[in-house]
Amino acid sequence: MIKGIANVVFKVSDVNRSCDFFEKKLGLKIAYREANWAEVDLDAVHLGLMQAEPAGGARNPFLSLLVDDINATVATLKERGVEFSGEIRDEPFGKLITVNDPDGNQFDLFEAAE
Numbered sequence: 001m002i003k004g005i006a007n008v009v010f011k012v013s014d015v016n017r018s019c020d021f022f023e024k025k026l027g028l029k030i031a032y033r034e035a036n037w038a039e040v041d042l043d044a045v046h047l048g049l050m051q052a053e054p055a056g057g058a059r060n061p062f063l064s065l066l067v068d069d070i071n072a073t074v075a076t077l078k079e080r081g082v083e084f085s086g087e088i089r090d091e092p093f094g095k096l097i098t099v100n101d102p103d104g105n106q107f108d109l110f111e112a113a114e
Contacts, residue, residue, distance in 0.1 A: 008045065009047070009048035009049070009050050010048070010049055010057075010105045011050055011052045011054070011055045011057060012049050012050065012051055012052075012055050012056075012101075012102075012103045012105070013051070013053065013055035013056075014051065015036055015037065015038050015049050015050075017102055018049045018102065019040075019049065021101055021102050022049075023040075024080075025080045025082050026077065026082070028040050028041065028042065032046075035051075036051035036052075042065065047063070055103040055104075056103040056104035056105055057105060063107040063108070064096065064107065064110040065107060065109055065110065066110055066111075066112070067109050067111050068111070070088055070095045070096070070109055070110075070111035071088070073109060074088060074097055083099070083100045084097055084098060085098040085099075085100055085106060086098060092113065093113055094110055094111050094112040094113040095110070095113075096109060096110045
């Protein structure tokens with residue numbers, strides 16, 4: 001039976017550039033790294049970065065990263081040069097904003113409603 005997420009993978013054109021983005025700009029830890037593969041530690045799940053063509057793919061797969069204070073997080077990431085699609089959106093279930101990585105992969109930052 002299905003137990004949960006095994007992995008989430010982004011196809012990227014340059015695994016080193018992607019590691020720099022996730023580590024230096026987003027402040028996440030690279031848990032594992034080799035020539036064409038790396039894993040970003042997202043606590044209970046690792047995000048795989050697989051160097052392959054074609055890279056990118058916008059919203060496939062869909063990924064949301066949980067944050068404790070979306071306004072402060074977005075302000076810090078903007079100072080680091082992170083690009084976003086649109087502004088913070090308020091939804092009944094919480095607040096979210098879409099982040100663009102260097103290859104055009106998109107994912108959301110999400111703050112749950114109280």
